[in-house]
Amino acid sequence: MGRFGVLSLALAAAFMPSISAAEDVVVVYDGSGSMWGQIGGVSKVGIARQVMGDLIATWPEGANVGLIAYGRRRGSDCSDIETLIAPSPLDRPAFISAVNEVTPRGRTPLTEAVRQAAELLSYRDTQATVILISDGLETCQADPCAPSAELAQQGVNFTAHVVGFDLTEEEHAGLACIAESTGGVFVPAQYADELRDALAHVQTVVDLQPLSSPEPVTEAEPEPEPQIDADIDLEAPATVLTRSSFTVSWSSTIDGQDYVTIVPDGADEGTYTNYRRVRQDTDNSLIAPAESGLYEVRYVLNEGSRTLASAPVEVVEAEIAISAPEAVTTGASFSVSWSASVHPQDYVTIVPVGADEGTYTNYRRVRDDTENSLVAPAEPGLYEVRYVLNEGSRTLASTPVEVVEAETSISAPETVITGASFSVSWSASVHPQDYVTIVPAGADDGTYTGYRRVRDDTESSLVAPADPGLYEVRYVLNEGSRTLASTSIEVLEAEVILNGPDFARAQTPLRISWSVAIHPQDYITIVPAGADEGNYQDYIRVRDNLEGDLNAPAEPGLYEIRYVLQEGARTVASLMLEVVGADAPLDDGAGLVVPSQASPGETINVSWSGSADSADQRISLARADQADFSWIEAHRIGEQTTLELTMPDEPGPYEVRYLDIGGQTVLGRAIVEVE
Template identity: 25%
Template sequence: MAHDVFISHSSEDKVVADAVTAAVEQAGFRCWIAPRDIRPGDSWGGSIIDAIGGSRVMVVIFSARSNDSKQVMREVERAVQLDVVVVPFRIEDVQPSRDMEYFLSATHWLDAMSPALDDHLNELVTTIGSILERPESETKTKNKKHKASPAAKAAARASKPSIMPKLIGGLLLLALVAGGGWYLAQPSGPEKAPQTIADKATSATPTTTSASPAATDTAVVVPSSGAVGDRKLELGAPQTVDAASAVTLTMNGDTLEKDYVVIAKRDANDSVTGGYKRIGSAATLDLNAPAVAGDYEVRYYDGETKKVIIRSALKVQVPSVTLAAADQATAGGNLSVEWTAPNYKGDYLTVALAADKPNAYANYSYTRNGSPTELRMPDEAGEYEIRYVPYGGKTVWANRPIKVLQPQTSATLDANQQAGAEVMVKWTGPANKGDFLTVANPDAPGKDYENYAYVRAGKDTKLKMPEIPGDFEVRYISGQKKLIWARSPVSIATPEVSVSAVAQAEAGATVKVDWQGPGNSRDLITVADPGSEAKQYRSYVYARPGTATTMQMPDIPGSYKIRYVSAQKKLLWAEHAITVTPRSETLTHPATVKAGERFEIGWQAAGGKGEWIGVFKPDTDNSKQLTYVYTQGKTRGRLAAPKEPGKYQLRYVSSKEKLTWATSELIVE
């Protein structure tokens, strides 16, 4: 079902989240909220990702619980990545965590901390209406097909006359979200988990590319003053700082604990208070500078009126960053990159096309382990660049070109092979992590194949051929993008296979089976019902070349087939008809035995696997034996008589079906 608004919340704030959902939907805007809108059978994570992608607005129920919730943090991060407008709905006076601050600093916060929740809900509905009324291109930079529903648009228009003052504020918010707030340009971090890969860099003369170094002394602190009523205040702040660095502020004068400071874009609306810090009783405090260079200002707010008292201009500059690496590298291999940088938590290197956005890349590697850093190259040859990207991926601090070369690869084998055969393939190539050989249809893409085997440096690779005859290719496939780097044609023929045995055998008897065939790994000899599929059988053994093959016949008399069946596709390559006749057995034993004593018992022929003779009370089934002895491979055994005198039965019982093949009376005294 189409929706306009995603409700992000901690499960502990469900009461407020449900109230928000009800109010927003009553105004005509369709909401998506978990777990209500997760369909049975759908995955939780996948449903949330799809729902965020289909939304234009995310309302975050902000509290101490959601501030500490990793799930809410992931949802907010995803929304920022997809340029979904985020509206925090604050229900508790809680300072955002460092991670949450990154994503919500430039966002207008709706405070709902006073008891009059209905008034706050009305303001929230008004804000959402103003957002959804604007063209989607003005609120999102990504190309998405989803539009606000007609009911949502009608509800937004109908609400205008009574909410104009709030609507004006909402429109100012939209102008800010679309272009003014610095934080929507802040990092969101790679979405993939880092990998460890063996070095495959092509040797070349290292070169260095660095960002423009800071030209301004960032240690200079300039005081600014202001007043509100009788209060006189002074704020000390630097004029220039490095991106993402700590900005140390000093406060003097008649400060209040409720006063707070914010770093915002110089042209941003004063309502942008995300990432604020309360003054409290501190004389100094640190704020985090934005990761994106530009013109900002430090703003000191009066905690009572929430008006700006002091503004101090702040220029954020790219820190000094250098990159040094080879000029060329092999596709799919590793490149060692030396770098110098502040190396803040979450910074990473990427390899990307020059036209890619900062948060787009072919591969990445975190810098947390220090320089040098191993960075895996793309599988596609071409011109790329190495980048140093601060946490979040919204800007690039340094870059340098890298040429990725196609590796020399080959795969060779005899062009004619038998179906199902395991063949040693000679190959050349980089043996990058995840590279593999496949046998596939000639017109299939690299990701599709019949069989595969990973390559290991310095070793030929055993590859199983398809079981269906025809023309195929053996290929060398790249580990990341599944590109075809080499191919060799191979023709597959059905092998010559036959099966022979006696024409008739008793139920449960062991029969010698002669067969001819490839004896591929895990090929089967089976006993099956006539007309059944090759993958269905009553019993089986593996077809092992050079080993005598015996099969135990079914317990139930009738017509059967002894078959040779291929390992992978369970193809029927040969079969032999056999008739199973009823089992005839005779038991020999003393007619009378003493209670509890052991006695000798004999039978006609050596028993098969799992067959046994048991002592039973009359009129009980074959699962109620009192004592028993297995008959496999022998014709005599010993049994213990029951401890209670009386009449009993001796029964010869089949292994699988538990059929009775012989009975005899036993008297216990």
């Protein structure tokens, strides 16, 4: 991290604008995950809460202040921007409470947050001021510089002041442009005390006092400040490239809060562009302006903003060559190279030929590299690849590129069953992040259901929707979500035959079978009769099986056994099931009569009234947990309708069963509790 202090209030008076007390103010507060970083063993969010609390305590009641926070609710959502307090007379406890409730967790959509703050302030109709407090750069693929300039241009008197907390040297320019383009101030802070001074500094610029008629005050004549004279030798290169970083050195330091800066040759005292506090160092780096010309590097006293030493510097136009293919296909990745990097935050981008300065689509920071890759736009046409200075968003070099229509074909079956997996193939992959998907016929571009990235493959699989109808399988460019190829497919209703018992005792095992497994992730479940689609209790995945076991529900009642598609959680087959009590007799026309209780070793009378067509019918005695066609003893029956059974000596639940052995059917069953 660079070590940068906060401009003193004396220095502020020399170059900061005065803002009327009549304007409303919105504080845009950083709730991104990086605020959990620590400085001196204390989290940045903890420091910010304390400092904001101390500062708000000094703000007067009646000042119209609002609060917006970003990144406080969701992890990776660039739309996570929330108005916590609309501009209104300051309620200190409520404001401090709102700040303290911001729990960092998300990204940094600061560009959109500033825009929403401006809209909240009706910036097109009234004076509006935004104070942005952030510990990092935009992370939602937006460049805050150009939008901030547009807000300033469109607004009556829109100003954004920026407090950059714990930033690197490279990150300063990315936030400073917000303030510079709106006439505001950019104040970097590295430590807790500096953050407190930075916010106090901004408060002096934004007059938060409510409108009133102040009592006249007679001010004493200020004591003349002693003039400091010292011999400082300041050295800088004779020439530097536009927007490049260069080294400045000085022979000695008067005060650590003095600073070095680069300004146009002959600029008024107190003028500055980017600057560095001298601290206890004797050298540091500055960023050259984006415009060529004659400049001077100055050593400026913090006290009085007086230049103590200067050195001339000529800023010359950087000469950069950039190259890219003459033609690329829509949505494809292609290589870009450049002869040299002026500044790491410069970037390369591809835009329509003749696009306005500052226009960009996808881009790559140049860093210290000389090559990278871009993705071609989704629409064919004439474009140019540009090397753009981060400072001022000025194009330094460009080369033409023709984007031609990519050619690919896609194939899939003519028909598929609802919820079934099916194969898709395509002739070539344009970009690994492109995808194939199935959507209703005629759906808008960008619509998708289940999808698969194409990677470097030429085939994959999709799952058919749960509802029958006409659909399209599409190859979609990731860039612009444009459909490149499609083929029609009809989704047919799945036909599944489900088999299982009509009656069951509570919590007893049930064997269930189905005629076909449509998709391995489909499932069988038992739910109350008439339950909403998607409801489930215990379930089994069908996998590649055609039967499986589930336990009956614990509560008696009417239920449904359902075959449910994983895709869309839609039921394609169901079977009614009546669940009775755990001890209730079950009878399928046998008319089985059995005592409900018996003593150990007691002989009981069993009778029945019905019979089956099978020649092999038996009355069996089994433990209640034995399989249906396992038993302790079994008796073949003929014309008789009664039988005596001797109960086991061991207490517990037993079951008397009327079995049709030929049909492998249980025609009746009844529990006998031996106790």
